Amino acid sequence: MKLYKTDALVLRNLSRGDIDQLLVLFSLEYGKLKVMAHGSRKITSRKRGAVQPLTLTRFLIHKGRYLDSVRQCEELESFPELFLRMDRICYASYAVELIENSTVEGEANQVLFAVLVETLRQLGRGDPEIIARAFALKLITLVGYKPVLDLCAKCRKNLTGKALAFSPPAGGFLCADCARENSENQMVMCHRGTLETIKLMLAWELSKLGQLKVDSGTRGELYYVLKLHLEYHLGYRCATEMFIDKLRNRNNRYNTKS
Numbered sequence: 001m002k003l004y005k006t007d008a009l010v011l012r013n014l015s016r017g018d019i020d021q022l023l024v025l026f027s028l029e030y031g032k033l034k035v036m037a038h039g040s041r042k043i044t045s046r047k048r049g050a051v052q053p054l055t056l057t058r059f060l061i062h063k064g065r066y067l068d069s070v071r072q073c074e075e076l077e078s079f080p081e082l083f084l085r086m087d088r089i090c091y092a093s094y095a096v097e098l099i100e101n102s103t104v105e106g107e108a109n110q111v112l113f114a115v116l117v118e119t120l121r122q123l124g125r126g127d128p129e130i131i132a133r134a135f136a137l138k139l140i141t142l143v144g145y146k147p148v149l150d151l152c153a154k155c156r157k158n159l160t161g162k163a164l165a166f167s168p169p170a171g172g173f174l175c176a177d178c179a180r181e182n183s184e185n186q187m188v189m190c191h192r193g194t195l196e197t198i199k200l201m202l203a204w205e206l207s208k209l210g211q212l213k214v215d216s217g218t219r220g221e222l223y224y225v226l227k228l229h230l231e232y233h234l235g236y237r238c239a240t241e242m243f244i245d246k247l248r249n250r251n252n253r254y255n256t257k258s
């Protein structure tokens, strides 16, 4: 009998039949995994709590011929603060979606695993939008698409001046001269504060970033920088981000009316 143990965060659970679920996990030892949890939808199932999305669980898994299945599981940590506010749960879903779409099944990334777990803890404590942006930047870096931040990504000169641009095809920030030449390509105009905030987000621990004060202009530029960079390098549009956009636009409309 082939059994293996792993600690994993449940990214998604999909119903299969009346009582089973297919789990998508991000595990410490094996990266992304898909496993069956037989009987886990039964009201009386002991597995029920431990297989919920956004739960950190210790699994004992049986290696199957086609699909592995959960033999035992024990909840290690849930993140109850996430469920108290809509913005926290939205950004937690954003983090989980990015993990699912940027990692390969069976490839472990222990640093990214630790960053994801810490992100879920900090989303319940600090500014969720800032924690989520910092998570996305750390993820991009850990999967190999760290943006060029210290020099112009095109001409390699120092980034002087206040007005800069960010170009995903060039792989990072551009000086004002290269931004003018690059104007027909995908690009976001940015002020220096956005570049400095990105550097802080990559250098600081998430626990410290939750208290970082970021003005609305920088938040807007961070949103576009990350959206374009993720879309360009991961090749897909984040559905949760689109949902958050719709929610924000609806709230702004109501706020304007009142």
Ligand SMILES: [Zn+2]
Binding pocket: 152, 153, 154, 155, 156, 157, 174, 175, 176, 177, 178, 179
């Ligand atoms: Zn340049």
